[in-house]
Amino acid sequence: MSHPKPLHALAAAALAAAVALGPAHLAAAATPGQPAQGLPTSEQLAAALLTVDDVGPGFAQAPATASPSAGPSAMPSPVNGCDALSDLINMHTGVPGPETPRAEVELDGQGGNPMVTESLTAEDAGKLTADLDAAAAALKSCHTITFNAGTNDSVTFTVTPVTLGDRQDAPAVRLDGTLAGVQLNAFVGVERFGTVGMAFGFFQRDGASSQLASFQYRAAVAKVQRALGTTAGSTTPPTATAPVTRGTSV
Secondary structure: OOOHHHHHHHHHHHHHHHHOOOOOOOOOOOOOOOOOOOOOOHHHHHHOOOOHHHHOOOOEEOOHHHOOOOOHHHOOOEEEOOHHHHHHHHHOOOOOOOOOOEEEEEEEOHHHOOEEEEEEEEOOHHHHHHHHHHHHHHHHHOOEEEEEOOOOOEEEEEEEEOOOOOOOOOOEEEEEEEEOOEEEEEEEEEEEEOOEEEEEEEEEEOOOOOHHHHHHHHHHHHHHHHHHOOOOOOOOOOOOOOOOOOOOOO
């Protein structure tokens, strides 16, 4: 049996469910067909993502087409255990358009173990608050969740609240399960930086330590803060934003 495939399926579900940051609809500040003004651009968000140089030796960046949120066909469906999380996954399986500034990355260790995923999305502050509240509530409501991980097996994970970084109130959970006798472990964290939301995922097999997950999460938070000129947990917009287009006087 190939174990990396279920890990990638779990990553897809975790990213879609943990963030819920607007892939299915436009940010309130966006004009249809145009990038949102006053928000970081997708390029600025991409520059704030972790790279192989940030996470350490032995990692490689997965091709964009293999990204965990590549589309609905890659998305596993919860079998049972958490209706709120299932609803979020079903709501946010679409691929965001150019109107929604967004960037994401998947960094794989050797053989896909461990795997680090990070997604950044920018949107109107009020909309972001509502989305983060929904994601946090969904994470808190879950105690177990069962996924069809893209194989003939279903995997049931226990869901436990944890703290990944320095902020105690930043939503984060730990998932533990087994597949064909192999221990699967994941950590999912959600953070905001003004008008930018981050979803972080760390996935490993045959291991359960939280130390590396916490290290990578802190590295992700620190890089976003540096790159976007913002602070974790802040409601103040980042200093890195798209230029405002001014109309021509008549």
